[in-house]
Amino acid sequence: MSSLPNGLANDLLTFKTIFISIFLEALPFILLGVLSSSLVQLFVSEKLISRLVPRNPVLGILFACFFGVLFPICECGMVPVIRRLIAKGMPVYIAVVFILSGPILNPVVFFATYTAFRSRPEVLYSRMGLAFLAALIIGLIMYRFIRYQPLRWNLDSLYQEDENRSVQHQGWTGKTTSLFMHMSNEFFEMSKYLTLGALITALIHTFVNTGQLMAYGNGPLSSHLMMGAFAYILSICSTSDAFVASSFTGTFATGSLITFLVLGPMLDFKGTLMLLSVFKTKFVMTLGAIILIVVLTLSIGWDQLFLRSFS
Template sequence: MTTFTPFKILPLLFSAAFLLTAGSLWLPGHLSLLDNGYVDTFKTAFLGILLEALPFVLLGALLSSLLRVFVPDELISRWIPRRAVPAILFGCLLGILFPVCECGMIPLVRRLMHKGMPLYVAIVFILSGPILNPVVYGATLTAFRSHPELAYTRMGLAFAVAACIGLIIYGTVRRSPLRLSIRREGSEEPHGTLRGGRAAAVLVHTSDEFFEMGKFLIIGCLLTAGIQTFMNQSSLSAIGDRPLGSYVFMMGLAFALSLCSTSDAFVASTFLHTFPSGALLAFMVLGPMLDFKNALMLLSLFKTRFALYLFFLIAAAVFTGSVLASFWL
């Protein structure tokens, strides 16, 4: 079970100190931003995104915890087909059976690889699992009630991108890219060994994952509400009117916000009338596959050269696929 150490709050303390210092220097010259209109708009945008997304984040954390406690890793490894194409299709569809948020994907996949899962199947599962699951589909459909085709296209594009990258990895990577420092995980507590049994284990893991994902959600909601409130709408419209600029901007925003896949659709929906549908797809597909926190976790799992190669494949495939999908939407 995760233990608290004082060092874990140091990044938050440094961030808070930086924001307070910067605010004290910048705010006196921009007091007009404290106008009630700005504050009300910011609060409405923030609470609207947060309250819509929280139930899906909680549901995703619960399902992920049930998987962790009740489903042995060996069971998944035994199901993997031997041939490449069926194995890639299996990896794409695995997220439907085992909905795991990207926040818990890397530890799970690391265990599976040490238990025999091939590299290309692991990559496919890492990329597709956080998107191709019922919780994310329901969240996306809820966020885009008036445009359900975006939910369907997001699922299809995620499937296609993951499958293509899996085929490329299968055909180009021969040596294991895992870091030598990674050993078989034997330090984790067995299923159900927490005090109080499996029910207590589910509650503990659910709360851990909910708060772990919740902090990224809150940061993302704050930043998005700030963009919607304080950034000039004409500037956003100018970016949205440039095809290349809109895709690059939304992909960069997805990387920086590091939102959970169960909540990013609600953030994307706030840009529905500003950016083209293809750019919103790029935001919703790239984020769960590659964002700031995922990049750090992937760098801890794989050697740097392979990780950078994977980052390039993800960005190129999502950009190309989103542009092509925009002609259909």
């Protein structure tokens, strides 16, 4: 069997090194995220969360923005939880804020982003601050302008279905079994997208012309659009996306990395499909457009006003 040409062999070694390093760096945080998500989803009552939500719309939105700090659930497990909360009476605009803020504003993602950008603290604090502000603005927009019922299914049937299937009525044996089953299912779901993201990232770093990529990666608008597109397509879980973003440091402007880190957990291909299973198409398209406009406006503005000074 003939050996590979030196150039191709070096490229394959580079590809393998980048792929493995991204995956292994993110793996502990995926496991921690899976455990946290499973514990919350199976052992915390949605009725308890509903009782905690203030009745005042503004206070309710603010509470929802901090939901991730209290209950660390990534976007992979957020939609099923929100579906049950809506069935039990939570206003849709507050549920939307939960979906947007929870996957970013939680301790697991905070620590993962800190680890990935240990020498770039401005990335960590910009991600958390802009995610909070974006979720707050989007929540207020949804409260003010969305007046129709956006769910695909009847609330009464949803409530009855969730009551029948609720793990809260199981014994400890059933809960433990459900916990491990949920952890297993969510781990494979999350690792699938991490593997795809690490694969595409390694391919880009290995085979794409770095000089050409940097030309787009440092443009005041093109860099944000490109990283936003990457975030949507790659659909990487928020517990591991920081490690993919950190691999583009030096190639893309810092502000565009923030776009990737904020937009991805709020709006990606995988999440769009999950939202379409719960909400009407019109609502999902409207929400997606609002998320895109708000996040890009905030991240581009923050980049120009503040982050460029760190470049």
